[in-house]
Amino acid sequence: MKLLAIVGSPRLKGNTNYLVEQTLEEAAKLGAETEKIVLSQYAVNPCLGHDNCASYDTCRQKDDTGWILDRLCQADGVVLATPVYYYNVSAQMKAFIDRNYFLYMHDRKSRARTLGIIVVAESLGIEDTLHTLRQFVDETFEVNEDKIFTVCGYAGGSGEVKNNLPLVEEARKLGQQMVASLKMES
Numbered sequence: 001m002k003l004l005a006i007v008g009s010p011r012l013k014g015n016t017n018y019l020v021e022q023t024l025e026e027a028a029k030l031g032a033e034t035e036k037i038v039l040s041q042y043a044v045n046p047c048l049g050h051d052n053c054a055s056y057d058t059c060r061q062k063d064d065t066g067w068i069l070d071r072l073c074q075a076d077g078v079v080l081a082t083p084v085y086y087y088n089v090s091a092q093m094k095a096f097i098d099r100n101y102f103l104y105m106h107d108r109k110s111r112a113r114t115l116g117i118i119v120v121a122e123s124l125g126i127e128d129t130l131h132t133l134r135q136f137v138d139e140t141f142e143v144n145e146d147k148i149f150t151v152c153g154y155a156g157g158s159g160e161v162k163n164n165l166p167l168v169e170e171a172r173k174l175g176q177q178m179v180a181s182l183k184m185e186s
């Protein structure tokens, strides 16, 4: 059982990364194989927009996105996590979302059967950010509604979320829910 987290925050010791670690730790305790990919650590460039993906076997944009998308396709569960930047997902997450267009144009789908969404804001913009992620999820994955779990809340300074104990607990529960929903089907 493979759980992959895609993280859109460049702050390695920040709030989003911390919550994701809680989720994955909990999932690992229950037997999941976990992996966290922090997008800022890799080259995930914006879509080139030629809209001609179907003519090519590999994306024209030569960077790390190809193997990250392969991992996304192979994961049984996917966590998408982002801080709110100007009322929406971070630029790193948006670039990654756009690059999924290659999969879409090749009719390739992730095998994921459960989805986790984590969003952290200082004060405003969670709704718009969730809307963006949900639109992406609905276009990209074939996951039943009851297997999509959302954790969102507020924290500002790097790592400040550690003091938001209910939110930390929700992130841990997310790991449990995702594993439970995968175990239920087997």
Ligand SMILES: Cc1cc2nc3c(=O)[nH]c(=O)nc-3n(C[C@H](O)[C@H](O)[C@H](O)COP(=O)(O)O)c2cc1C
Residues within 6 Å of the ligand: 009, 010, 011, 013, 014, 015, 016, 017, 082, 083, 084, 085, 086, 087, 088, 120, 121, 122, 123, 124, 125, 155, 156, 157, 158, 159
């Ligand atoms: C470029 C930038 C834009 C931001 N825009 C918003 C915003 O629109 N609304 C908000 O509540 N917080 C905003 N924030 C604050 C972050 O969402 C907040 O600090 C969050 O905890 C960062 O998560 P991280 O520690 O995982 O990076 C912004 C921060 C940055 C750096």
